[in-house]
Amino acid sequence: MKKMLSSLGLVMLFGATAVALGGQPANAETTNQDNQKTEQPAQQSSGQNNSQQGQTSNSANNQNSSNNNNQNNNSQNQQQQQSDNKSDQQNQQPTPQPQPKPAPAPAPKPAKHIAHASYRIRSARKYNARVIRSNNMRLFSKAYNPSAKYLGKPQLKGQLVQVIRVARSRKTKHSVKRTYYQISYRGQIRGWVNAIYLRKTRVYEIPFTYTSQHFPFNAPNGCEATALKMALSAKNVGLNQGVDEFLRVMPRSSYDYNEGFVGNPYAVNHTEQDWTIYPRALARFGRQFRKYVYNITGASKMKIIREVRxxxxxxxxxxxxxxxxxxHTLVVVGYKHGYFKMADPSSWRGTFKHANNLPVFWVSTRQFMRIYNHEGRKAVLVH
Structure with a gap:
């Protein structure tokens, strides 16, 4: 017991001493430590709160600035878009296009011919020959009226035809103006045709049938009669007769070339006498086959051109x-500017195999006139 009391007294003594020296009891230190521990978490909590508030504030500020930036960007974008839209609208404005020309009024349909269309018919002797445009050409027995007889469609495209007469109708309330030609092909009148089916030409090539004086039999001096036969063929005459028939009926004379043929057409001439027949007698002989055969001796170049045209x-x-x-006697069967087309009756079977010696060929009008003048301009026309 005494020991316990002495221990207690020592404790109390040490405690009093500690209080006197430290000013605080040990429990106070502990309390302070506890308080410090308590304050530290509080300060940490307040710091954390402050940092969170700062972060929140910064985030809000950043968000506000971002919103402001977005608003600014949006307004700028809107302004840019408006500007672009205006620019696009200006660019998209269509350029002024020229106003399309009004469509031409449709052509009036041609009026139909009335039953009694009035035509004025005249001779076409001054008309040059024409070329047929198409095989669809329709022939009629007279200048067209509903009463005209239809004669068919001759297959003569590209052929040269003669114009015999021309008929023109007057424009009336019920019909339009029309022109019809009466045409002849190889000497035969074929009918009336609308003028639209014929065209003018610069190259005149008369259709004819070529005949040789050397085959199927040989007539060395039969060129005049053979030339006459070829010329008549252009008028569809003598096609069924051979050269020998022409030679047999050709008039003969002992010395007068104007009366008939002097010499022997079937033989080669070894004499000094000319074996021939002059245009006067040849034309008279030709009229046995066709009455429109004329002696045109002395005809000029223009006369020949006009007749061929x-x-x-x-x-x-x-x-x-x-x-x-x-x-030697030839036939003029064509004309183009500066040239005549000639048909030479002197040919053999092998002649046609050589292109440079064909019996039908073109020669300059100058060369023709030089030889024609030298021979005294002897000529016969088959009309």
Whole structure:
């Protein structure tokens, strides 16, 4: 017991001493430590709160600035978009296009011909021959009226035809103006055709049938009669007769070339006498086959051109292949500017195999006139 009391006294003594020295009891230190521990978490909590508030404030500020930036960007974008839209609208405005021309009024339909259309018919002797445009050409027995007889569609495209007469109708309330030609092909009148189916030409080639004086039999001096036969063929005459028939009926004379043929057409001439027949007698002989055969001796170049343009062949005394004057008789069957087309009756079967020696060829009008003049301008026209 005494020991316990002495221990207690010592404790109390030490405690008093500690209080005197430290000013605080040990429990106070502990309390302070506890308070410090308590304050530290509080301060940490307040710091955390402050940092969170700062972060929140910063986030809010950032969000506000971001919103402001977005608003600014949006307004700028809107302004830019408006500007672009205006620019696009300006660019998209269509450029002024020229106003399309009004469509032309449809052409009035041609009026139908009335039953009694009035035509004025005249001779076409001054008209040049024309070329047929199409095989669809329709022929009629007279200038068209409903009462005209339809004669068919001749297949003559590209062929040269002669114009015999021309008929023109007047424009009336019930019909339009029309022109019809009466045409002849190879000497035969074929009918009336609308003028639209014919065209003018610069190259005149008269259709004819070529005949040789050397085959199927040989007539060395039968060129005049053979030339006459070719010229008549352009008028569809003598097609069924051979050269020998022409030679047998050709008039003969002992010495007068104007009366008939002097010499022997079937033989080669070894004499000094000319074996021939002059245009006067040849034309008279030709009229046995066709009455429109004329002696045109002395005809000028323009006269020959005019007749060929009208579709009429001309027989002329010239020379073999138009190389030099020999008195040989050829036929003018065509014309184009500066040239005549010639048909030479002197040919053999093998002649047609050589393109440079064909019996039908073109020769300059200058060369023709030089030889034609040398032979005395002897000529016969088959009209």
């Amino acid at each position: 009208h579709g009429n062949p001309v027989i002329a005394a010239t020379g073999y292949r138009m190389r030099k004057a020999t008195g």
